[in-house]
Amino acid sequence: MSENNELLTPSIEDYLEAIYRLSNQGMGGVRSIDVASMLQVAKPSVNRALKNLADSNMILQEPYALIYLTEDGAHKAEEIFTRHRTIQQFLHQILKVEEPKAEDEACRIEHAMSNQTVELMRKFMLDYLAQGEVK
Numbered sequence: 001m002s003e004n005n006e007l008l009t010p011s012i013e014d015y016l017e018a019i020y021r022l023s024n025q026g027m028g029g030v031r032s033i034d035v036a037s038m039l040q041v042a043k044p045s046v047n048r049a050l051k052n053l054a055d056s057n058m059i060l061q062e063p064y065a066l067i068y069l070t071e072d073g074a075h076k077a078e079e080i081f082t083r084h085r086t087i088q089q090f091l092h093q094i095l096k097v098e099e100p101k102a103e104d105e106a107c108r109i110e111h112a113m114s115n116q117t118v119e120l121m122r123k124f125m126l127d128y129l130a131q132g133e134v135k
């Protein structure tokens with residue numbers, strides 16, 4: 001994996017995750033306008049982020065063309081998405097935080113929490129939910 005992916009900021013990680021989510025909606029390549037819409041940001045902000053991601057070898061994009069994740073980009077994006085999803089599910093399913101708030105807070109928390117803590121959260125959630133099914 002590229003050393004550059006360790007330099008991704010939380011904001012750039014959000015762009016990478018958005019590209020991952022859009023590409024998994026069966027779109028294959030992703031349009032920058034769809035990234036802007038998903039993140040509710042202006043197109044120039046997307047263009048700056050895409051340049052950073054391309055420089056970090058996380059995406060491939062020809063000018064005015066669709067965006068594709070590289071192997072490193074897909075791996076990192078999946079990691080980010082999994083962290084986000086674990087935290088969001090923990091907040092919603094375990095702590096009973098309302099869905100929109102759980103989603104918003106997971107997006108902010110995912111950048112600050114260690115992988116080890118997220119993994120412990122995931123294990124706790126699985127154990128907790130398994131016990132709930134037995135009762």
